[in-house]
Amino acid sequence: MKVAVVGATGLVGSEILTVLAERNFPVTELIPVASERSKGKEIEFKGKKYKIVTPAEAIALRPDVALFSAGGGTSTEYAPQYAEAGITVVDNSSAWRMDPTKKLVVPEVNGQVLSAADKIIANPNCSTTQMVVVLQPLHAKYKIKRVVVSTYQSVTGTGVKAVNQLMDERAGKDGEKAYPYQIDLNVIPHIDVFQDNGYTKEEMKMIQETNKIMGDDSIRVTATTVRIPVMGGHSESVNIEFENDFDLAEVRRLLTEQEGVIVVDDPANLQYPMPKDAHGKDEVLVGRIRRDESQDKTLNLWVVADNLRKGAATNAVQIAELLLKKNLI
Numbered sequence: 001m002k003v004a005v006v007g008a009t010g011l012v013g014s015e016i017l018t019v020l021a022e023r024n025f026p027v028t029e030l031i032p033v034a035s036e037r038s039k040g041k042e043i044e045f046k047g048k049k050y051k052i053v054t055p056a057e058a059i060a061l062r063p064d065v066a067l068f069s070a071g072g073g074t075s076t077e078y079a080p081q082y083a084e085a086g087i088t089v090v091d092n093s094s095a096w097r098m099d100p101t102k103k104l105v106v107p108e109v110n111g112q113v114l115s116a117a118d119k120i121i122a123n124p125n126c127s128t129t130q131m132v133v134v135l136q137p138l139h140a141k142y143k144i145k146r147v148v149v150s151t152y153q154s155v156t157g158t159g160v161k162a163v164n165q166l167m168d169e170r171a172g173k174d175g176e177k178a179y180p181y182q183i184d185l186n187v188i189p190h191i192d193v194f195q196d197n198g199y200t201k202e203e204m205k206m207i208q209e210t211n212k213i214m215g216d217d218s219i220r221v222t223a224t225t226v227r228i229p230v231m232g233g234h235s236e237s238v239n240i241e242f243e244n245d246f247d248l249a250e251v252r253r254l255l256t257e258q259e260g261v262i263v264v265d266d267p268a269n270l271q272y273p274m275p276k277d278a279h280g281k282d283e284v285l286v287g288r289i290r291r292d293e294s295q296d297k298t299l300n301l302w303v304v305a306d307n308l309r310k311g312a313a314t315n316a317v318q319i320a321e322l323l324l325k326k327n328l329i
């Protein structure tokens with residue numbers, strides 16, 4: 001299996017390399033891809049060194065699958081060229097997610113939608129992915145009417161520049177800014193660009209992508225997405241109103257049984273999910289499971305995941321694993 005990782009020098013790209021190695025994805029040849037700037041530099045994977053090539057050069061090397069994480073521009077330009085050359089693309093950018101001809105996939109939720117016709121497969125937004133893994137079994141059992149989510153998102157979700165901004169501010173140094181305001185000792189209720197309706201693009205992604213992945217436009221979703229000065233790991237407060245009433249013990253059982261979810265919920269012993277504990281984990285952590293006492297048939301949850309893992313790299317590699325299992329690559 002020849003695997004190209006496009007954006008191999010980036011935060012998500014390097015996490016993809018780690019996850020490919022950890023999960024023993026059967027890579028026989030790695031093709032690390034980055035910009036002209038990085039061409040010729042070497043990257044180590046499983047003890048072997050590989051030379052970085054450009055996206056155009058990688059096409060000629062005929063990988064079986066290409067995992068893209070080099071921004072929307074690179075995906076828009078190159079993913080169709082790869083697909084045309086018969087290379088299956090798993091794309092981490094937002095370029096193709098809402099394209100009705102492209103599948104948006106979280107394997108535990110809608111892996112069954114993948115077919116041989118899919119040459120460009122979209123990986124969802126990090127905040128959406130960790131939420132739908134938890135919503136799925138609850139929707140199947142009680143039917144979700146409405147979701148109200150507020151996020152607490154870490155700076156690694158923005159990229160290297162944001163990590164540097166936080167570290168510079170913490171050290172009292174001047175430097176390049178990824179955000180319009182100080183992030184250290186602050187909270188910024190603004191992720192991605194503002195839309196005409198007053199929501200940000202990140203919030204609209206959570207709304208639209210949730211409906212698409214869960215295959216149900218009747219689920220109403222509203223979101224407030226917020227950047228906090230945490231290095232890695234996104235947290236979410238999720239309020240879910242159901243059509244049917246639920247039993248809390250059964251909710252816990254359903255979540256415990258859900259693939260890719262770990263329930264961490266023991267308030268008596270101060271056990272609840274935190275971003276520090278999610279670091280390096282492929283699973284989504286859920287806790288603070290309780291009834292919303294202000295409204296019938298409504299549940300409150302706290303959901304945490306490593307945004308570079310399940311939110312990005314792990315989900316992309318799991319899509320590739322599923323393609324392999326279904327003999328689609």
Ligand code: A2P
Nearest residue numbers: 007008009010011034035037038070074159160
């Ligand atoms: P490079 O290191 O050569 O700039 P991050 O989001 O963490 O900053 O990472 C972005 C990734 O996307 C990097 O691997 C970067 O490579 C890659 N990249 C950015 N622009 C291009 C491009 N035009 N073609 C290929 N790769 C690109």
